[in-house]
Amino acid sequence: MSPAAAHGARAGKDEEAASMTTPTSSPSPNEPGERPLDGAVVAVAGAAGPAGRATLLRLAEAGATVVASDYDPARLAEAVDAARYAHGGASVTGETVDLLDLDAARSWADRTEKEFGRVDGLIHLVGGWRGSKTFADAPLADWDTLHNLLIRTAQHTSLAFHDALLRSGKGRYVLISAAGASRPTAGNAAYAAAKAAAEAWTLALADSFRKLGGEGGPSAAAAILVVKALVHDAMRAERPNAKFAGFTDVKELAEAITGLWDRPAREVNGTRQWLTPKP
Template identity: 80%
Template sequence: MSGVRADETGEARTMGNGTLDGAVIAVAGAGGPAGRAALLRLAEAGAVVVGSDNDPQRLAEAVDAARYAHGGATVVGEPVDLLDLASARRWADGIEEEYGRVDGLVHLVGGWRGSETFTKTDLDDWEVLERLLIRTVQHTSLAFHEALQRSDRGRYVLISAAGATRPTAGNAAYSAAKAAAEAWTLAMADWFRKAGGEQGPTSAAAILVVKALVHDAMRAERPNAKFAGFTDVKDLAEAVAGVWEKPAAEVNGNRLWLTEKP
């Protein structure tokens, strides 16, 4: 449930009343369908949302949509090259300098390449996926982990795929990249665990696992498709917000399944 408060101009604006109210959340890959849904849900919960994307126009449209849906919410966007560690660090440092804290990083940078069979795998696909699915995770995690540890509710949320656990023959490169991204995230979770000492972690790195994602435009393009086992981007956004509703120790280092385990 949302409440209402007045900003400095006296205008009323919606706000959340849960654990995300007033939180500062960064969303990487904010311009895609999943990113748009996440911006909307986090803004609805009362968070300050800072999105990034490599497509400035797509990012601006996503930010405007979230602002329009939740009048008065603080939703901003910044084009960031997440393939460059220095750029990722500047983004993280700038958010903390501007808002005084960083309470979360939601990693929604995606990409897919597949092949007809295992033997027809094109290793050029690996070169692309390694950058999109692994390198960006490395850079965002290294850039944000210290600020997240300073937060009283820090969360790093990676979106992964069931194929990382049970790869299929035609998805060797994609599944391997997802598995590597998961391993990297779990290593960060171990750092949070150790940093928490005997009292347990105060911040967490968690993995949300889907089979695949679906959104309204996909349904419109393929009205007869069933999309069995797919997770709607709105449901994904709800699950992202839910990571903050659970204690850090409960989600840190865990795979949270949004589809049937293989």
């Protein structure tokens, strides 16, 4: 693998694992006054970027225990501290994980479940982009990089967390994809193809949840949130005259992620939810 791929796929450890108690039944609905994710444990892969920071903040605000990872320990620590500071008393931890290593991803899932007793979500925010001016100019090395960043990491997190999400009774696996996967452009061939492959893999995960749910329906759900591109406050400050038409604000993305627990798994599983107009 290329150094860039390995660097981008490392997704930030503070405490050792403790004893595990695995839930055997679905949690009861929220009691009056409870936040929507009180008691939930959610892992976030690729948590140090703007989308990750917004997601950590929103999950902590909703009451979740958040277990974050990223390739950059310093940026991850800043993101974790920001979420803790914004929501006093929130449980937000960070751990460095090489998501190009399936065993490392599985160890992360196992440690998280052992320490916190359950895993109710995996938010896959690991990303990357490569493009070219024309189709003929596209270097195939871009495919190698994007295969690792966008596909291989999604394969590893989904395989690693599959069983824990089922045991949760309300597990959610969330992939962030791009509108370009549905309508590739000449200069984005490798990127669009990689995003489409990651979507297909996630829909196969959804089918596994459906089949294992039996007649009662799935107890866990895998869903895809589709954006054109993401925008955040710093981008707007740098380009005050830009329209960012069709872009999704990272805060809106974080809200959509948190909202996936508001509906039953059977309504969420296998869905592609558009946060931008369809092309």
